[in-house]
Amino acid sequence: MSSITRRQALGVAAGAAGAVAGLALAGSAGAATPPADAPAALPEPAAFDEVYQGRRIIGGPAHGGHHGGHHGGGYSVTIDGEELHVMRNADGTWISVINHYEPVATPKAVARAAVRELQGAPLVPLALG
Secondary structure (H helix, E strand, C coil): CCCCCHHHHHHHHHHHHHHHHHHHHHHHCCCCCCCCCCCCCCCCCCCEEEEECCEEEEEEECCCCCCCCCCCCCEEEEECCEEECEEECCCCCEEECCCCCCCECCHHHHHHHHHHHHCCCCCCCCCCC
16 A cells, blocks of 8 residues: 655645646736736826026936936936936836935925925036056
8 A cells, every 4th residue: 555755745735736726816817907917108208497496407308318218218407507317116106326225206205306406506417446
C-alpha cells in the first residue's frame, strides 16, 4: 500500500491553490481595466507667465532647450530667466530641485513654492557634468 508523504501533500495543496488563484485572475481579466503597466494619460498643464513676489515665473511646453523637458514631461519653468528643473511624478504632482520633497498640483504651484523657498536669493543654474 502506497502512502503519501507530507512533502507530496503540500505540493498538491500548493498546486491547487495556484490553480484557484489563476482562475480567479482569469475571471477578473474580462473587466474593462487598463493593464497595470499602462500609464494613464495626464492632462497637459496650462502655460503661465506672471510676477510672483517680485519674481518673474514662466512655464509652458518645452521646446528643445538644455534638457528638452527631460523630467518635466515636455514642460519648462523659469524664474527670472533661469531654468527651474521640474519633474512630474507618476501621480500627476510636480516637484522641483528646490522643493523636491513637497509635491504640488501644478507647475505654476511648484514655481511659486520655489520663489517662496528662495526668499529673494537668485536661482543658480544646476551644474551638470
